[in-house]
Amino acid sequence: MSTCYMCDQEATTMEHAPPKCIFPEKKDLSSYDDYRQGLITVPSCEEHNTTKSKDDEYLLYLLAASATSSVIGLNQFLTKVKRSAERKPGLMVMVASNAKPAQIFDFDKNLWEEGLGIYVDAPRIDTTLSKCARALYFHETQRKFSGAVKVITPFTQYIDSQFNATVSSALAQAEDFFAIHPSFGNNPDVFCYKFTEGENTAMMLLYFYTSTKILVQLDKR
Numbered sequence: 327m328s329t330c331y332m333c334d335q336e337a338t339t340m341e342h343a344p345p346k347c348i349f350p351e352k353k354d355l356s357s358y359d360d361y362r363q364g365l366i367t368v369p370s371c372e373e374h375n376t377t378k379s380k381d382d383e384y385l386l387y388l389l390a391a392s393a394t395s396s397v398i399g400l401n402q403f404l405t406k407v408k409r410s411a412e413r414k415p416g417l418m419v420m421v422a423s424n425a426k427p428a429q430i431f432d433f434d435k436n437l438w439e440e441g442l443g444i445y446v447d448a449p450r451i452d453t454t455l456s457k458c459a460r461a462l463y464f465h466e467t468q469r470k471f472s473g474a475v476k477v478i479t480p481f482t483q484y485i486d487s488q489f490n491a492t493v494s495s496a497l498a499q500a501e502d503f504f505a506i507h508p509s510f511g512n513n514p515d516v517f518c519y520k521f522t523e524g525e526n527t528a529m530m531l532l533y534f535y536t537s538t539k540i541l542v543q544l545d546k547r
């Protein structure tokens with residue numbers, strides 16, 4: 327009997343890390359690509375398996391619509407997100423009702439572009455990503471991670487220039503640090519990650535839809 331990656335209860339299901347909804351279904355692709363090959367799963371109890379949860383869907387909304395999204399991410403927005411918004415409009419209404427035109431700085435092109443700013447429920451996103459990080463840690467080490475998890479995302483970096491600079495420099499430093507590390511994940515166009523572990527801390531760099539980078543710091547003390 328194996329136990330849950332989050333608690334000591336018996337594991338009765340497998341949880342996907344990151345959530346399965348991030349990975350496009352074949353029916354939503356015009357190509358013959360399969361982005362659901364060899365997805366990462368960890369043993370989970372009923373309570374901690376968030377399959378089909380609203381939080382996972384909210385993460386998908388933000389990742390797919392993000393200014394740093396890719397063609398595959400946008401495709402996922404135009405198919406899966408659109409379909410689920412038509413079925414259950416609540417979440418999309420919540421996201422869209424706060425949308426305002428905004429100037430968005432494109433770090434790759436080094437210029438400002440017209441975009442749409444949306445209200446981001448940062449604590450909610452951080453909770454979902456922290457759980458994903460704990461699952462990936464379990465996948466890597468076969469150990470549960472019970473310490474503190476800190477998540478640094480690019481979603482709120484346009485709020486003010488000071489915060490913006492802090493976030494982008496943290497992400498850039500992490501990329502430099504991880505440059506020589508291999509990345510893991512069978513579908514890197516959708517998701518891959520890098521991992522390193524020291525005595526007191528572990529660190530992960532998550533890549534969603536190639537160019538949305540999220541830094542995770544795991545503190546074991």
Ligand SMILES: [Zn+2]
Nearest residue numbers: 330333371374
């Ligand atoms: Zn559990």
